Amino acid sequence: MEKVTVQKGKFIISNDTTIEIVTEFLGASLAVIIYDRVEKIGGILVCMIPKSLMLVMGNDKNVRHGLNTGLPALFKGFMPNSKKENFEIYLVGAGSFLSSPPQFDIGDQLYRTATHILTKNKFEIKGEHIKWQINRSALLNIESGEVKIRLTDGQEIKL
Amino acid sequence: MKGDTVVIDTSLEHIFEHINQLPVFPKVVFKALKLLDDPDANLKELADLIRYDQGLNANFLRLANSARFGLSRQVTRLDMALALLGIDQIKEVLLVSAAKPYLDKPLQGYGMSGFELWTHSLAITVVSEVVSRKMGIQDSTTLFTACLMHDIGKVAMNVQIGLKNSEILQLVHQENVSFNEAEWKVVGGDHAVVGSEILRQWEFPFEIVRAVRNHHDPDLYIQDELSLWLSSCNTMTTLMGLSYGLDTFMYKIHPDLPKKLGLTYDFLFDVLQDSVIEFEKTRDMLYL
Incomplete structure (x- = not known):
């Protein structure tokens, strides 16, 4: 199965059921995964920072999103085909050190920001694999909607 | 042999004793870095120093032509590559080339x-x-x-x-x-x-x-x-x-x-x- 990789600060949405969307190793970054089980459309946004440092203009392919611009852009990408009630949402990543000052706990900032935005907009999070001292990547199979986590030792976990 | 046990000494003393088994970091790199810090030195001297190190030579050319440095024309000679890269980038290539055999x-x-x-x-x-x-x-x-x-x-x-x-x-x-x-x-x-x-x-x-x-x-x-x-x-x-x-x-x-x-x-x-x-x-x- 062909794998299409999302770079950090970007998102990919697809209805191609022959592919898997995968992230690079996330570190403290947060992957927001959305799957529309009815339309078989899936997307992954990978954010490194809570707020964008770039001016987001139209569909500029060079834009690196923060959560504040990335989440609206990701949801917009599902429209008009998808309905909100068909979304399955997963959060993956946000690794953190054993202890660190808040400036370096970017995973926690990302996770709190994402859950705040999603909850405020009445989206339910179906599953998550977040935080802890783990560097992982995420895979979304467009055909099945299956989400898997891959750890640096190659181990895969179905979410 | 069946039944033999290999005992590996895990003590720090043992590790320190065996550090010198690692090949020494190439002296030519230190010499080149020193040359680059000398305001009177020129790139020809540097090229003469590293010319016969085939690995370094190839790395300079490959990197001078890579996307990282964004040069608009193909570089085929070491002296051209050195002239185009700039002192800091030359230092980086020297260090990275020398470090790779230890760190891969x-x-x-x-x-x-x-x-x-x-x-x-x-x-x-x-x-x-x-x-x-x-x-x-x-x-x-x-x-x-x-x-x-x-x-x-x-x-x-x-x-x-x-x-x-x-x-x-x-x-x-x-x-x-x-x-x-x-x-x-x-x-x-x-x-x-x-x-x-x-x-x-x-x-x-x-x-x-x-x-x-x-x-x-x-x-x-x-x-x-x-x-x-x-x-x-x-x-x-x-x-x-x-x-x-x-x-x-x-x-x-x-x-x-x-x-x-x-x-x-x-x-x-x-x-x-x-x-x-x-x-x-x-x-x-x-x-x-």
């Missing part, structure tokens, strides 16, 4: 492939360049070198850690100590202290030796600027997802680190974002 080795003990160790070592140098540029750090080569070589101790400790890594991880999980604290408890030292001893024996500058020694110890790295920057760059590389192996994220960051260096949220976000973009341009270097 699989470290089963730490759960890393050779490619992952090399990727991490290069990624942290990219972060160091971004930080140096944004903070106006004058001696960016010193930070670059410390970053590049900071995990050299893992190469020397790999076998010993491999025999004890489950014990080390158990300590991390049960006692909430950092990976390097657990290394000290189990084998009597960590990869930072071993790495600094290797660099001392190879006659790296004292401040680099000290920064590598300190890079995981919050009580030590808080005391000098190079150690602070090395630790910060390493931390940011981990946040970017470019640290691998058993010890990833299993460290404690000093609460005063951002204050000591004047790091704000926006500065960190800016460095992380730019470093990711720069690293994507640097991938050619991974395949030297």
Whole structure:
């Protein structure tokens, strides 16, 4: 199965059921995964920072999103085909050190920001694999909607 | 033979005794770096010094033609490549070329492939360049070198850690100590202290030796600027997802680190974002 990789600060949405969307190793970054089980459309946004440092203009392919611009852009990408009630949402990543000052706990900032935005907009999070001292990547199979986590030792976990 | 038992000495003394089995860091690189620091020297002298090192020669040409340097024409001669690259970039190519044979080795003990160790070592140098540029750090080569070589101790400790890594991880999980604290408890030292001893024996500058020694110890790295920057760059590389192996994220960051260096949220976000973009341009270097 062909794998299409999302770079950090970007998102990919697809209805191609022959592919898997995968992230690079996330570190403290947060992957927001959305799957529309009815339309078989899936997307992954990978954010490194809570707020964008770039001016987001139209569909500029060079834009690196923060959560504040990335989440609206990701949801917009599902429209008009998808309905909100068909979304399955997963959060993956946000690794953190054993202890660190808040400036370096970017995973926690990302996770709190994402859950705040999603909850405020009445989206339910179906599953998550977040935080802890783990560097992982995420895979979304467009055909099945299956989400898997891959750890640096190659181990895969179905979410 | 059946029934024979191989006993491996895991003591730190044994590791130190065998450090000198590593091939010595090439002297031609130090000579070239010294030449580059001499205001009277010229690039012809440098070209004469490194011309007969085929590996270095090829790396300069490959990198001069890579996307990273964004040159508009094909470079085919060493002297042209040196003239186009600039002093800081020449220093980087020299260091990276010389370091690669040590840092692309699989470290089963730490759960890393050779490619992952090399990727991490290069990624942290990219972060160091971004930080140096944004903070106006004058001696960016010193930070670059410390970053590049900071995990050299893992190469020397790999076998010993491999025999004890489950014990080390158990300590991390049960006692909430950092990976390097657990290394000290189990084998009597960590990869930072071993790495600094290797660099001392190879006659790296004292401040680099000290920064590598300190890079995981919050009580030590808080005391000098190079150690602070090395630790910060390493931390940011981990946040970017470019640290691998058993010890990833299993460290404690000093609460005063951002204050000591004047790091704000926006500065960190800016460095992380730019470093990711720069690293994507640097991938050619991974395949030297």
